[in-house]
Amino acid sequence: MNFAKRAIVALKKIPEGRVATYGLLAASISTPRAARAIGLVLSKFKADSQIPWYRVINSKGMISIENLAVPKQEQARRLQKEGVRVEFRNGNYWVDLKKYLWKFKS
DNA sequence: GGTTTGACCCTAA
DNA sequence: ATTAGGGCCAAAC
Numbered sequence: 841m842n843f844a845k846r847a848i849v850a851l852k853k854i855p856e857g858r859v860a861t862y863g864l865l866a867a868s869i870s871t872p873r874a875a876r877a878i879g880l881v882l883s884k885f886k887a888d889s890q891i892p893w894y895r896v897i898n899s900k901g902m903i904s905i906e907n908l909a910v911p912k913q914e915q916a917r918r919l920q921k922e923g924v925r926v927e928f929r930n931g932n933y934w935v936d937l938k939k940y941l942w943k944f945k946s
Numbered sequence: 947g948g949t950t951t952g953a954c955c956c957t958a959a
Numbered sequence: 960a961t962t963a964g965g966g967c968c969a970a971a972c
Contacts, residue, residue: 844970866954873954
């Protein structure tokens with residue numbers, strides 16, 4: 841299975857109402873330093889995909905999206921819809937990792 | 947098959 | 960506490 845497919849399998853393991861970071865998701869598929877490559881995979885999804893692409897944020901708890909096809913506002917909305925509290929601050933959306941971060945099984 | 951490009955992340959100052 | 964700089968990896972050219 842190639843990298844992108846493994847990433848998608850891991851993505852589906854993030855439960856509703858929780859988030860993961862790019863780095864931890866990469867680590868969970870045995871490539872701990874491939875955080876940027878995860879972003880590359882996610883960039884291919886459309887907003888209405890079945891895969892929960894929106895449950896991934898950066899290590900600081902910020903929604904990290906510049907893509908024009910899917911505005912960050914849309915990601916914030918999707919998260920809020922399933923119970924994640926999202927705060928708007930300094931032009932960006934923030935999530936409290938202490939509360940919502942999902943830790944993958946070792 | 948070398949080079950460039952990011953929805954990243956850690957370190958040092 | 961904040962931030963610039965550099966390293967990393969997989970895809971797309």
